[in-house]
Amino acid sequence: MKIPVSLFAAAVLCVTGAAMATPTNVQAFFRDGQTFITWTEDGSSAYDVYRHTAVIDTSTIGQAIKIATVDNASSNTVFAIGQPIGQTHWIIQPKTSGTGLGTELTDNDGLFVHTTHEASGDFYYTVCSGGTTVIADNTIGPIAEQKMVTKPVPIWRGRDASNRLNIHYAQFMDYSIWQTNYEGYIINFLVAFPTAWETGSSLFPVSSSYTGRTGRITQLNASASNYNISIYNDAVASGNGMQDWYYGHQNKDSSAVYNYTEYRAIKAILFALSDLRGDPNRIFAWGFSMGASAALSLAERYPSIFSAVYCSQPATDWSNDAFMWTADGWANLGTRRGKNPPIYNIPFDDPAHPELDALLQPYNGTPVLAWQNIREQLIARSGDDMPLICATHGTADGSIDWPTQGQPFGPVLRNSRRTFKYIVNDATHSFQSYNSVNYGQMFASASAFSEYRFELNKSMPGFSTIDSGNSMVNCTWTVLQDTRDVWEMTIAGAAQVCGITPRRCQAFEVHPGDTFDVYLNDVLTQTGLVGDTAGLVTADNLDLTTTKTVKFVNTFRTAIDKTGKHHDALALTIDARPNPFNPAVLITVRARCSAPLQITMYDISGRFVTDLTSKTTNGHVIWDASNHPSGVYAVRVRAGQRTVEKRIVLVK
Structure with missing residues (x-):
């Protein structure tokens, strides 16, 4: 059948117009380790989001990285997440006053939130109709970004019958690793505050609750404590x-x-x-x-x-x-x-x-x-x-x-x-x-x-050989000493003969091979107890049928040096986790001396890499090796006249 020229031309124009359609009004801003990208949709069923370290145009789109493909409902809440507060679209700007919902996105808006992994840098973004790379005023940048701890956004505020403030927060999780088909990557949680929280400046206890299988967070938590900050999460x-x-x-x-x-x-x-x-x-x-x-x-x-x-x-x-x-x-x-x-x-x-x-x-x-x-x-x-x-x-x-x-x-x-x-x-x-x-x-x-x-x-007693009929609910304790060599507590309500292990100690140290004496009401009861490979020491068969004071005393620390002088073999230790690592490793140094610590890094050939001393806090330092090649590195720690070294492996 012969098609009229006018109809043919119109069809070509329609196809061409559809092919050239692009999202408009692409916007982006950085906040707390994440870049929030929005755009006005063009009617496509899907949208590709690209990211690059240079301006994205027709000559560089091929080098840009596609970081996500989202559908045309990317601004809509999913899986009834916003239902308790009447939310139908995502909210990306904080609701910091008043009550009710913050400003929601609309059906015409697209949304993608990118979590930054690089230490810092300037980045450019473009949003294209799914499957295309058409560039036509749909780019944005540069956006200054840096790796930071991500934080949620307050999106709804309300008050319960006792006038206590309740806030719903939206968490924007890391899309690059999140299984979005299961629950999406944006999830809300609820925090209920004590009345005094709004006018005071002190710290408040935190209570975090978890519901049964059919439970959901609600708009307001009517039973919230007026003394504790109460957090409620959906599973x-x-x-x-x-x-x-x-x-x-x-x-x-x-x-x-x-x-x-x-x-x-x-x-x-x-x-x-x-x-x-x-x-x-x-x-x-x-x-x-x-x-x-x-x-x-x-x-x-x-x-x-x-x-x-x-x-x-x-x-x-x-x-x-x-x-x-x-x-x-x-x-x-x-x-x-x-x-x-x-x-x-x-x-x-x-x-x-x-x-x-x-x-x-x-x-x-x-x-x-x-x-x-x-x-x-x-x-x-x-x-x-x-x-x-x-x-x-x-x-x-x-x-x-x-x-x-x-x-x-x-x-x-x-x-x-x-x-x-x-x-x-x-x-x-x-x-x-x-x-x-x-x-x-x-x-x-x-x-x-x-x-x-x-x-x-505060440290606590760990229990063992407890009778099946003893709930330990009435057992209470007061820790009297928690020093490097002595741990002492008064314990009441145990009501039986049992084993005691010092736990969550703040200063008391137990290392494999250390020996201890145990006193019950200041009477030497057990001697020569040995610290085990888990770094614990347990006194069994203690008669705690009545209130007693239990004391552990370290009598001998492991290792004797060549001169016969008692020497602490664990006086200077290095721990590195994870190992192997990529790209960051937590280095922990324990030193039982007052000398300043010096922490330096070397490669396998012995070449100096960096000095971490100034970045160390309380014996902890994180080394970010993003800019270093894979290989074996040495952590070298010096304290006074002692130097120890540990090898770690960077695998990229």
Whole structure:
């Protein structure tokens, strides 16, 4: 059929116009380690976002890196995340006053948030219709960026019936590693504040709560404490019907299980410490069912954050196929049909908390079922300190069932040399109202919503050989001495003969081979106890049926030098984690002398690389080797007349 010339020309114009369509009004700004890019959409179904160190034009688009492809709903909330506050579109500008929502983006807007990994630099961006590289006034830059700790944005403000301020924050996670098909990469959390927070300047305790499997954060938290900053996180705030139990799920290529949800929950707490006047010495986590499982897992992985946790009926082992919620594990952890993928702890890279990565990064690669077996980790990681664990299991619980989750947990906990309070009752699956918490020891009054007072910077006794009928709820203690060579406490309410291990010590040191004497009410009771390979010393069979004072005294430190003089072989040590590393490594130096430290780096040939002395704080320094080639490097530390060296490996 012959087509009229006029119709043919119109068709060509339409096709050409469609091909040449480009997004307009591309804007970008940098804030807290992230660049927020917006644009006006052109009707395309998808958009490609490019980034480059030079101006992007037709001659350089080929060298630019495509950092994301997003659909035409990139400004819309996903998985009902904004539902509690009536949010339908993402908010990128802070809501800092008044009540209600901040300014939402619109259906015509596109959004992408990029997390900066480079130390610093100027970068340019362009947004193209999906599959094209047409450049026509759709570029922006330069944007000055630098690697920083990312922070959430306040997006909604409201007040509860008691006029307490509630704020919803949006976390913009690192898109480059996030599994966006599961929950997106923008997630909200809620913080409820005490009344005095708005007018005062002091620090406030932090309470972080975790819900059961069907729980969601709400617009307002009506039961918030008027003494503690209360943080509420969704596990997976989505309509997909699956929960990840506040841990995480498989990454983009299903090669590992990333701790996505756990990571953002901890990030929320770190933000409360850095920006909301949270007290780093008083942080409490609690939860029921799935949330209790979260609190228990967080306790064993973040001992420098939490001083204590309460877990009402937690899961303790995902490896048992008889567990009712095994299907959640199959879906999230990728463990079905014999698979047991490795875990990956996302680095925090937080200069204020280097201890987080120092503890967790060495465990990357652990099979996920071993990592999620809390019973196993309590024993396997005996040298890692953990908070006070308050827990409850019910023998009639049909969800977190007694045979697979509760019954095997008690014997392990009672012999773990951990600090704990543990109740077993005949309850069905129901919240047990903090029944294993000693309120007088942990709170200002007989309520978990009164001021939280149990402090992180005080040592505790770890328990072992505890009778099955002894919950330890009534056990209290006061530490009298915590010095390098002496640890002493008064303990009441233990009500039995048991073992005691000094835990979470602030100054008391135990090294393999050290020997100790133990005194009970100032009477020498045990002598020649030896520090074990985990750096612990335990006094067994102590009669604590009544209130007693227990004292550990170091009588001999390991190693004798060639002259026969007593010498501390561990007087100057270097620890580097992770090792191998890329691109940054945390170097920790321990020196038992008053001489100034000098920390320098050399390559394998002995050539000087850099001096880290001025960047060292309290024996900790992070070396960023982004600008150095792969290879073996030497950390050299000098203190007075002593010099030690440790080799580390950079693998890019």
